[in-house]
Amino acid sequence: MTNTTSATKTESETPEPRDYAAEADAWFAENVPADPGFMLPLTFMEVGEDRQFEFLRAWQRKVYEAGYLGAAWPKDYGGRGLTEAHQKAATRAMRKHRGPILLNAIGLNWAGPLILDIGSEEQKRAYLKPILSAEHIWCQGFSEPEHGSDLGNAQLKAARDGDDYVLNGSKIWTTQGNYADYMILLARTDLAAENKYAGLSFFLSPMTVPGITTRKLKKLTGEYGFTQTFFEDARIGADCLIGGEGNGWKIAMRTLEYERGARGGQAGGYVSIPPDLMEIVDLARSASRDGAPALSDPVLKDRMVGYLMDMHALSLSSERKRIAPLVEDHPMALPLMGKLEFSELYRELSEFALTLLGPKAAYYVGEPNAADDGWWARSYLNAFSATIGGGTSQIQRNIIGEHVLGLPKTR
Amino acid sequence: MTTDISAALGQMGVSEEQADLLHVAAQFCREEWPPERARAMIEEERGYDPDLWRRIADLGWLGIALPEAHGGAGLGIGEVVPVAEQMGRTLMATPFLASTLAAQLLLMAGSAAQQARWLPRLASGELVGTLALGEPGDEMRALGENEEGGFLVSGTARLIEHAAAADLILLSVGSGANRRLAVLETATLPAGVLRRETLIDDTRRAFELTLRGFELPGAAVLRKEAAGPAVAHAELAGALLYAADMVGGAFRVIDYTADYLRTRKQFGKLIGSYQALKHPLVDAFIGYERARSHLYAAAHSFGDQERGEVAVRMAKAQAETAYAYAADRAIQFHGGFGFTYDCDAGLHRRRALYDASRFGDARTHRKRIADMLF
Numbered sequence: 001m002t003n004t005t006s007a008t009k010t011e012s013e014t015p016e017p018r019d020y021a022a023e024a025d026a027w028f029a030e031n032v033p034a035d036p037g038f039m040l041p042l043t044f045m046e047v048g049e050d051r052q053f054e055f056l057r058a059w060q061r062k063v064y065e066a067g068y069l070g071a072a073w074p075k076d077y078g079g080r081g082l083t084e085a086h087q088k089a090a091t092r093a094m095r096k097h098r099g100p101i102l103l104n105a106i107g108l109n110w111a112g113p114l115i116l117d118i119g120s121e122e123q124k125r126a127y128l129k130p131i132l133s134a135e136h137i138w139c140q141g142f143s144e145p146e147h148g149s150d151l152g153n154a155q156l157k158a159a160r161d162g163d164d165y166v167l168n169g170s171k172i173w174t175t176q177g178n179y180a181d182y183m184i185l186l187a188r189t190d191l192a193a194e195n196k197y198a199g200l201s202f203f204l205s206p207m208t209v210p211g212i213t214t215r216k217l218k219k220l221t222g223e224y225g226f227t228q229t230f231f232e233d234a235r236i237g238a239d240c241l242i243g244g245e246g247n248g249w250k251i252a253m254r255t256l257e258y259e260r261g262a263r264g265g266q267a268g269g270y271v272s273i274p275p276d277l278m279e280i281v282d283l284a285r286s287a288s289r290d291g292a293p294a295l296s297d298p299v300l301k302d303r304m305v306g307y308l309m310d311m312h313a314l315s316l317s318s319e320r321k322r323i324a325p326l327v328e329d330h331p332m333a334l335p336l337m338g339k340l341e342f343s344e345l346y347r348e349l350s351e352f353a354l355t356l357l358g359p360k361a362a363y364y365v366g367e368p369n370a371a372d373d374g375w376w377a378r379s380y381l382n383a384f385s386a387t388i389g390g391g392t393s394q395i396q397r398n399i400i401g402e403h404v405l406g407l408p409k410t411r
Numbered sequence: 412m413t414t415d416i417s418a419a420l421g422q423m424g425v426s427e428e429q430a431d432l433l434h435v436a437a438q439f440c441r442e443e444w445p446p447e448r449a450r451a452m453i454e455e456e457r458g459y460d461p462d463l464w465r466r467i468a469d470l471g472w473l474g475i476a477l478p479e480a481h482g483g484a485g486l487g488i489g490e491v492v493p494v495a496e497q498m499g500r501t502l503m504a505t506p507f508l509a510s511t512l513a514a515q516l517l518l519m520a521g522s523a524a525q526q527a528r529w530l531p532r533l534a535s536g537e538l539v540g541t542l543a544l545g546e547p548g549d550e551m552r553a554l555g556e557n558e559e560g561g562f563l564v565s566g567t568a569r570l571i572e573h574a575a576a577a578d579l580i581l582l583s584v585g586s587g588a589n590r591r592l593a594v595l596e597t598a599t600l601p602a603g604v605l606r607r608e609t610l611i612d613d614t615r616r617a618f619e620l621t622l623r624g625f626e627l628p629g630a631a632v633l634r635k636e637a638a639g640p641a642v643a644h645a646e647l648a649g650a651l652l653y654a655a656d657m658v659g660g661a662f663r664v665i666d667y668t669a670d671y672l673r674t675r676k677q678f679g680k681l682i683g684s685y686q687a688l689k690h691p692l693v694d695a696f697i698g699y700e701r702a703r704s705h706l707y708a709a710a711h712s713f714g715d716q717e718r719g720e721v722a723v724r725m726a727k728a729q730a731e732t733a734y735a736y737a738a739d740r741a742i743q744f745h746g747g748f749g750f751t752y753d754c755d756a757g758l759h760r761r762r763a764l765y766d767a768s769r770f771g772d773a774r775t776h777r778k779r780i781a782d783m784l785f
Contacts, residue, residue, distance in 0.1 A: 278415065278416065281785060295785060298778070298781075301778075301781040301785055302774070302777050302778065302781065304781070304785065305728075305777040305778075305780045305781045305784075305785075306777065308416075308780075308784070309701075309705070309725050309728065309729055309777075309780075310701065312420050312421075312705075312725065313701035313702075313704050313705055313729065314701075316421070316422075316423045316704035316705065316707075316708045317700060317701065317704040319423040320423050320703075320704050320707065323423070323424075323425050325425055325429075325430035325433055325434070326425055326433075326703070326707055329662070333696070333700060334700060337697055337700060340697070341697060394686070394690070397686070397689065397690040397693040397694075398686070398689065398690075400693045400696065400697075401683070401689040401690070401692065401693045402689075404696070405665070405669045405692065405693065405696060406669060406673060407669060407672055407673060407683035407684070407689050407692070408672075408673060408680075408681040408683045408684040409684060410684050410685075410686055410689065
């Protein structure tokens with residue numbers, strides 16, 4: 001595929017990263033919204049209320065219109081045609097000023113890069129800009145009620161009928177499924193294929209056609225954020241197919257690489273706010289144990305140094321993975337480890353924070369006596385969404401063991 | 412408002428020299444020191460191969476962190492890290508670490524004359540150096556200082572690596588503000604003052620030195636005011652280089668175990684297909700990758716004041732945790748073979764314990780980090 005129009009930008013249209021960073025810093029300092037008076041989601045998987053959804057959608061649109069989202073995506077598709085370095089600077093500024101998360105995670109980080117990489121010109125023009133502006137919300141249809149970790153066994157059927165595919169079946173753990181306009185969908189097009197993988201195809205499916213309904217799932221936290229999604233004779237156009245029939249598994253695996261950060265092209269910003277170790281240190285400073293600050297307990301201190309080391313190792317590794325001489329033994333090791341490490345560490349950290357609360361660990365969100373409005377309890381319970389979703393930690397270990405260490409397959 | 416400590420943490424980076432040394436050292440160690448050589452060396456009293464030592468010297472590795480004026484390469488301790496790491500991967504044993512650290516003491520605290528006398532010969536490998544900074548329980552006292560600054564030494568120092576083969580021992584005498592460093596020429600020692608210690612790590616050699624009224628001439632004593640900072644520098648450098656050795660060893664023992672899990676069958680299946688073995692090995696590997704990130708951040712940040720110290724302590728602590736876990740599981744996952752002396756997993760576990768004990772163990776370093784940051 002060729003694209004000549006975006007190659008004509010002049011020097012004056014490309015700000016120096018440093019100038020751009022300064023502009024971004026000033027913009028976020030000015031525009032990060034005030035506390036709306038209700039709890040904002042810490043991750044895109046926690047959008048459970050309409051007011052949260054509307055607030056975050058407006059925030060993403062504002063960031064995009066100011067030029068700090070999709071900065072490295074081509075201009076023809078709604079981006080700014082700048083570099084990854086520009087976008088990183090904007091994301092840093094957003095983080096520094098503690099902006100809320102960006103809503104459209106699956107569009108920005110998975111569907112968007114996928115369409116950019118392998119979509120047709122029509123698909124790029126139709127889908128990319130509305131992903132950035134949050135006009136179109138995207139969700140993902142991979143897991144099924146009976147097929148979670150065994151993704152290759154997905155059974156939702158897409159039967160070709162003239163210029164349409166007719167969808168029948170069900171998907172589960174659809175993040176923002178009740179809000180989404182589009183879904184990246186893994187479906188079975190060939191029931192007679194020689195193996196389970198070869199029968200799968202990948203679709204960019206509208207969610208707004210007759211026959212697609214969603215039911216909200218109540219999470220461990222007592223809140224909402226996911227749906228089960230039902231397909232009953234739902235008709236979508238054949239042009240929704242991406243990558244050709246029978247290539248669904250390959251594309252799904254590619255999509256998981258975007259999800260796990262093993263492949264680039266994401267629009268930028270962040271879609272979750274990790275627990276901050278220094279906030280936990282402050283918590284330990286103010287929490288009392290046996291009449292003394294918890295932080296004076298050498299056992300707790302030792303554990304906190306351990307967490308600090310682990311957190312810092314992850315940030316060092318995310319830089320090391322780009323330094324070729326330091327990853328020659330196993331170039332894919334660090335990219336494949338990221339999701340497992342971050343998700344497990346965040347779970348451990350949140351749980352550790354809970355142990356600092358003493359009697360206040362008895363309270364939950366909504367209780368005025370709760371420490372930090374119940375933030376830590378909610379954070380811990382929500383942490384499982386990342387250790388289970390997107391391939392459980394156990395599946396991640398299989399992947400690393402098999403693909404990096406060359407161990408024999410478990411299945 | 413939360414505390415910001417990011418300014419005190421190590422930063423990632425690699426110099427061109429480090430990358431080059433990494434390549435050369437990886438190939439050299441792999442070719443020169445296959446597992447059977449590491450095993451054969453265990454049986455030899457000297458504990459290292461003088462011919463290998465000569466080739467290491469010819470590669471210029473003994474002078475990496477010494478000034479060009481003294482025959483060195485003019486680089487830093489951070490550039491020694493890739494070499495130490497690759498040596499650790501092959502369980503290579505030579506006085507490389509000891510001699511490198513002894514030279515650092517001379518560089519930090521030696522007079523111009525002392526540096527000119529010793530450093531070029533340490534850089535060229537003509538002389539082997541080692542150091543005795545004093546382990547807990549050691550007592551090395553100075554008596555009757557004369558007008559040239561010389562004194563009589565009495566006491567015991569332990570865990571002096573390769574002391575029997577070394578030409579020079581950089582000896583710490585006294586403590587606190589009275590600490591002095593001296594160059595002890597082993598050729599001048601009376602017979603019977605060195606006793607080979609039995610170490611948990613059979614690939615290493617270390618000795619106990621006992622002196623009774625041994626006369627050290629003033630010319631052998633390093634600049635007194637520089638002794639404290641020199642020891643602090645050498646201890647940090649030692650922690651970094653032993654961390655490198657452990658990171659290298661962790662890589663190798665994981666590789667060695669993965670190899671077994673790929674080939675050993677039980678109940679008709681390759682045992683690596685069982686998640687009870689696969690998953691802990693992956694956890695060991697994650698620990699190793701974390702340690703390697705800390706290691707190269709420490710190598711990169713070594714020269715920065717506070718940042719360097721925190722980074723080195725993190726590197727040493729994480730290297731110990733990672734190597735210990737990897738080698739411990741390696742023994743277990745080799746089953747009955749793992750319990751035999753023939754299995755390399757045991758060599759690694761024992762080396763990990765030895766390395767952990769040198770220049771501060773993980774608990775000590777984590778405590779110091781807590782004191783510095785929290």
